[in-house]
Amino acid sequence: MLNVLEPRHPQPSVATTLEITDITADVRHLQGFDHHEQVWLGRDTARGLTAIVSVHTTVLGPALGGTRIWPHTSFESGIIDALRLSRGMTFKSAIAGLPLGGGKAVIIADAKTEKTPAMLEAYAEMLNTLQGQYITAEDVGMTLADADFLAERAPNVSGTTKGGSGNPSPFTAEGTFVGLKAALRHRTGSDDLAGVRVAVQGLGSVGWSLCQKLHTEGAVLTVCDLDAVRTARAAETFGATVVSGDAIIAAGVDIFAPCALGGILSADTIPLLKAKIVAGAANNQLATAEDGQRLVTRGILYAPDYVINAGGVINVAAEMGDGGYDVATVTPRVARIADTLSAIFQRADSEGRTTDAVAEAMAREIVEAARK
Numbered sequence: 001m002l003n004v005l006e007p008r009h010p011q012p013s014v015a016t017t018l019e020i021t022d023i024t025a026d027v028r029h030l031q032g033f034d035h036h037e038q039v040w041l042g043r044d045t046a047r048g049l050t051a052i053v054s055v056h057t058t059v060l061g062p063a064l065g066g067t068r069i070w071p072h073t074s075f076e077s078g079i080i081d082a083l084r085l086s087r088g089m090t091f092k093s094a095i096a097g098l099p100l101g102g103g104k105a106v107i108i109a110d111a112k113t114e115k116t117p118a119m120l121e122a123y124a125e126m127l128n129t130l131q132g133q134y135i136t137a138e139d140v141g142m143t144l145a146d147a148d149f150l151a152e153r154a155p156n157v158s159g160t161t162k163g164g165s166g167n168p169s170p171f172t173a174e175g176t177f178v179g180l181k182a183a184l185r186h187r188t189g190s191d192d193l194a195g196v197r198v199a200v201q202g203l204g205s206v207g208w209s210l211c212q213k214l215h216t217e218g219a220v221l222t223v224c225d226l227d228a229v230r231t232a233r234a235a236e237t238f239g240a241t242v243v244s245g246d247a248i249i250a251a252g253v254d255i256f257a258p259c260a261l262g263g264i265l266s267a268d269t270i271p272l273l274k275a276k277i278v279a280g281a282a283n284n285q286l287a288t289a290e291d292g293q294r295l296v297t298r299g300i301l302y303a304p305d306y307v308i309n310a311g312g313v314i315n316v317a318a319e320m321g322d323g324g325y326d327v328a329t330v331t332p333r334v335a336r337i338a339d340t341l342s343a344i345f346q347r348a349d350s351e352g353r354t355t356d357a358v359a360e361a362m363a364r365e366i367v368e369a370a371r372k
């Protein structure tokens with residue numbers, strides 16, 4: 001069970017090289033800031049840690065969201081990433097009906113070369129200091145083993161193997177799969193995937209599992225990844241066509257499933273899309289709010305990212321259920337992602353709004369109702 005304590009001001013209790021600063025007031029001008037409750041910077045030069053922990057809201061419950069380890073090229077882009085991701089977590093949990101707020105952390109580092117035990121030790125110290133205000137889990141660059149390592153040293157680490165809910169990715173992939181089918185059904189009247197052409201960008205934990213499900217139901221796959229071993233394996237396992245880099249965006253397919261990083265749908269890329277549906281797991285797919293309208297103008301149905309990719313957080317939230325984690329409670333909730341998306345698609349059609357505007361309005365209505 002998670003140990004959710006009362007919020008308090010961060011004050012490391014032991015002599016340490018870690019410095020934690022409340023930077024909420026300093027980041028108000030940045031893109032993605034949306035009345036965030038609190039944002040902290042944790043710095044430990046000796047142990048190679050630069051971490052931003054962003055709490056968007058705690059109105060519905062404690063702020064939960066994974067820690068992303070990514071080599072952002074600037075400090076500012078790391079903060080913007082944390083701001084946008086934590087806001088997305090608020091919307092995600094609200095729409096999924098979970099008693100959780102939105103939080104997210106970004107550690108600015110290359111997970112392949114700069115993630116060291118010392119760095120994770122320093123991060124665990126930061127989590128200890130912020131206890132009660134932020135609950136972490138896996139994200140890009142942070143593995144299950146890392147979550148276990150942190151959980152041995154800090155409270156409020158979810159998605160661990162020891163007494164936790166384990167890897168969230170299979171649940172995210174399942175939710176994305178049923179959500180993709182709901183989008184296909186809305187667009188064509190059928191969710192039969194046989195012969196449907198799907199482009200999957202990113203063959204990591206979620207993308208690979210999604211490909212397995214799509215392949216099993218007869219979809220024809222086009223894939224790309226920065227890792228040539230993964231693409232070669234996809235060609236062999238699924239008979240997938242491999243394309244490189246940005247070619248995936250312009251692939252001649254019916255559905256585009258972004259499962260790598262965010263910002264993939266922009267003024268530059270949307271004109272290139274041939275797919276008539278975008279349904280994938282990546283967070284923050286729209287580079288800007290205007291890109292939702294750009295998709296509509298091109299006649300492309302967009303499954304809002306934080307709705308379709310909620311399977312992982314639904315699984316993690318089950319750790320907080322009475323009696324602890326029980327996978328039997330998770331499966332039906334993940335399946336409901338399809339119904340939620342269908343309702344959003346219908347509301348967007350009837351109100352003449354974009355699907356992301358409808359989803360955001362739904363989430364904000366839920367948060368505001370709880371605030372009152």
Ligand SMILES: NC(=O)c1ccc[n+]([C@@H]2O[C@H](COP(=O)([O-])OP(=O)(O)OC[C@H]3O[C@@H](n4cnc5c(N)ncnc54)[C@H](O)[C@@H]3O)[C@@H](O)[C@H]2O)c1
Pocket residue numbers: 139140141168169170172201202203204205206207224225226227230245259260261262281282283309310312313
């Ligand atoms: N894992 C989850 O449960 C979960 C939950 C919700 C959202 N998401 C989101 O889904 C996405 C994928 O998550 P994951 O856990 O599979 O991550 P992962 O790190 O396991 O895999 C990401 C894959 O994308 C590839 N990639 C990165 N940049 C690329 C690019 N420009 N072109 C092609 N490939 C690229 C990487 O090489 C890697 O194989 C992320 O945006 C993540 O935030 C994941």
